[in-house]
Amino acid sequence: MIKLGEAELAKYPFLADAGQHLPEYGFTLEQLAQDPDLAVVREKAFNRIYTTTQTGKIYKPSPKGSTALPLEVLSFILAIVLLKQSRANFLIKKFAMQEARGAERFLERDLGQGTTDIQIETTRKIIWDLAHIEISKRDRYFVIAVPDYLHRAVLFHAREWKLINRQVKDGWVYLNPHETVRLIRQELVNYISDKISSAATPPVVSGLQDMVDKLILLNSKFQPQIAYSDKNPPCVQHAIDTLSDGKNLSHAGRFMLATYLLSRGYNVKEIAPYFKNAPDYNESITLYQLNHLAGKSGNNTQYACQSCAKLKSANLCYATSECEGIHNPMQFGVKR
Template identity: 45%
Template sequence: ILLKKSGIPTFSRRFSLQEARRAENYLKRDLEWKGNGSILEHVKRKGQSQQLALDILRNEFKLDVVMAEDSFKVKVTDYLKRGAHFHEREWKLVNRKVEQGLVFLSSDETVRLIRKELDELIGSKIQSINIESIPDTFQERVRDIKTLANSTLEIVTFSGEYPPCVKHGIEVLERGENLSHSGRFLLATYLLARGQTVDQIVPLFKNAPDYNERITRYQLEHISGSLGKGTKYQCPSCDKLKSENLCFAIPDCDGIINPIQFGKKRKANA
């Protein structure tokens, strides 16, 4: 109520994201199997809570989950719809166990599939709250929240001739909104390819609802190839971005197949 009344979207989004993570942990706990017995034996002990989790996945997120003896299974179409946004190798369909049109998953992986939808669901619930008035004591807390916002939120802007897909991602972050995993991957790979350093890119994500400098820096260093096996990830192609609804093409995009090429053709013809 206080966040809604304060009218600060960034704080509301951070709250909804944290609530989504909390709900995600509850779902994982209910689906999780521990012990030496089979998952079918586990169902007998925790059948009620586990069935509730499965019902939530089915009714709220239209994700039908089938229990196997030691894992969970979802339809390939459901998996591709949600898993396509993950760039880790283990999420590629060719690296998954698939039988009769069903993809095998652990409890953690099953819940992670609906992470984005869970965040959006809770966020929409918060936005739909209609508050006409609150007590004076609550008004004081609202003023405290606004004061805190003025002292902590920053507007970080980047100048330059960026392709519209990159501009869109930057604008989302500048508004303090939650950019998808694929959108963040696009920004990171594009800016690194343009010669920016990890130190220069980190501040761009500061207004993200789930911002954590340590994690952000770690992920950027991993993408840049300075951590891990030294693999430097490349900027995704325009076709890939279209499949993830991250393409916002304009006439100047004509003839390019990767955002890195944006502007080069026009300059050559100038």
């Protein structure tokens, strides 16, 4: 694991060893929970969770030099403690997703704007630690071996990610900083999620109980009561189950689920709760997109559920014997 300085740890606090950093800075969990002088850490830790899970906004670290305390690392560590103590599984998934998005911005900026070989090398090593992927800089591009690229690009459905549409030379794929970082997004999310999952769950100490109780309440709001039909086609049920488990569903999968439910006669308010457990859920954006698909905005055209052939091409088909003879999910269960 690369040894990072305070500036890098402020941007990538999940790379810090939580078990070592508290004593390294001379703090115990009890001090973080009770010391009046450390109230700023407690407030920042809770707000860090609230901002990322409730507003859908990406957390922004404090300006450099705004305090003598290593606020970003300490608040991240305490945020993990609070999430573990509250057993807020849905909040944990959302927190990991948004922290990953924030780290993406820093990685992209550091790759694209690194002015020294040391800065770029540090960022390359961070990416290696996160995703075990070797990248090299060539002119204004970053290159990755074809096998490493294909292993990750298979998760993307947009045409620009197809190998035939990429610049390839001598077994290397050429990418800009944004594409390089986007390629490892899921691994970044998994890294942070694993970091939280593997962290110990200490007993709740005095000074943290109120925040833990608030997180338990917030977490309960992400468990909507939805009536699931046993007559949904397998592709739709898979999408519902994915979201219900708090996992990320691709854009194509969300489009399929929304258009299917709209075609079944559901209205926007009835459909929105299906997406509430998505790690990147944002209520206003979800309602806007659903209204657009329902034809209530934009060109006033309601989008139809895509055919089975299109869903297969997007790797969204989970056909069973009951799907035999149908060409669109809307035909599932219809007697022929």
